[in-house]
Amino acid sequence: MSLRELIELALMGAFMFGTQVAMSSIPNVNVVSVLIILTVMIYGVKAFYAVAVFVLLEGLIYGFGLWFINYLYVWDVLVLAALIFRKNESSLIWAAIAGLFGLSFGLLCSLPYIFIGGLPMALSYWVSGIPFDLAHCASNFILTLLLIGPLRKLMQKLRPRPAT
Amino acid sequence: MNKSTKTGLALVAVLIVLVVGALLAYHFLSPGTTVGAKTITVTIDHMVGDDKTIEIKTDAEFLRGALEQEKLIEGENSQYGLFITLMDGEKADESKQQWWGFTKSGEYVDTGIDQTPIADGDSFEFKLNEGY
Numbered sequence: 616m617s618l619r620e621l622i623e624l625a626l627m628g629a630f631m632f633g634t635q636v637a638m639s640s641i642p643n644v645n646v647v648s649v650l651i652i653l654t655v656m657i658y659g660v661k662a663f664y665a666v667a668v669f670v671l672l673e674g675l676i677y678g679f680g681l682w683f684i685n686y687l688y689v690w691d692v693l694v695l696a697a698l699i700f701r702k703n704e705s706s707l708i709w710a711a712i713a714g715l716f717g718l719s720f721g722l723l724c725s726l727p728y729i730f731i732g733g734l735p736m737a738l739s740y741w742v743s744g745i746p747f748d749l750a751h752c753a754s755n756f757i758l759t760l761l762l763i764g765p766l767r768k769l770m771q772k773l774r775p776r777p778a779t
Numbered sequence: 780m781n782k783s784t785k786t787g788l789a790l791v792a793v794l795i796v797l798v799v800g801a802l803l804a805y806h807f808l809s810p811g812t813t814v815g816a817k818t819i820t821v822t823i824d825h826m827v828g829d830d831k832t833i834e835i836k837t838d839a840e841f842l843r844g845a846l847e848q849e850k851l852i853e854g855e856n857s858q859y860g861l862f863i864t865l866m867d868g869e870k871a872d873e874s875k876q877q878w879w880g881f882t883k884s885g886e887y888v889d890t891g892i893d894q895t896p897i898a899d900g901d902s903f904e905f906k907l908n909e910g911y
Contacts, residue, residue: 639857640859642857649851684898705783708786708787711790711793712792715790715797718797732887739890745809746805746894752798
């Protein structure tokens with residue numbers, strides 16, 4: 616990885632964090648998923664580095680609580696899903712992937728509770744968060760549908776050389 | 780219709796099915812609420828000042844409604860509902876990593892105050908904690 620890429624990926628991670636904080640007054644609406652998909656489209660597997668920066672910043676600012684265990688893997692699931700569809704250029708497919716991720720966010724976050732309080736606790740955690748997952752799903756779908764195409768074009772303009 | 784449009788529409792169809800499934804799961808698996816008058820007990824463990832036990836008579840179905848009725852709380856809306864920043868006059872100092880948490884009859888509750896249903900005779904214990 617070149618120094619330029621290292622800096623770009625760190626900035627993408629910081630940008631993910633910054634936008635999440637800036638939009639925190641609108642519950643369940645953020646562009647983190649859009650930016651992760653965009654990072655995968657441009658940088659491929661190296662997007663994991665940007666996500667690591669984002670997660671680390673979240674922990675440093677909000678504290679390393681139980682939720683941090685979720686963050687260690689939950690965003691990586693989106694990176695993996697995006698890597699599978701990396702060559703795709705359809706905004707609709709990306710929107711559906713982001714929507715699916717938003718909908719499954721609570722389910723993915725409930726996994727540690729299986730080990731803490733068993734399956735009933737994990738199920739209870741997931742069910743209580745379903746309204747938030749639905750809002751996350753809807754906002755991810757709409758924001759990705761609207762933003763992923765223009766953002767990709769912008770990134771390609773700013774960064775004409777393909778990642779190596 | 781090209782291949783990517785077909786794939787996109789298929790994924791959207793899957794998404795819609797899963798959204799309906801999630802709505803059904805929420806409808807059938809979430810705890811039920813109790814309509815009508817009820818009395819609950821709220822204990823507040825302050826960091827500064829005396830602890831307090833309050834009996835609340837309310838028609839609210841969820842804990843937030845009962846606490847707001849008594850003007851006990853202030854907070855910020857978050858993705859998990861209202862995040863309490865002030866309770867019974869005592870503010871959680873974010874710089875000291877303070878936060879208001881609660882239990883129900885001493886047991887851990889995995890829902891926020893917006894989603895915790897209340898029934899007659901329930902008791903809740905609020906405590907100002909320090910450290911995340």
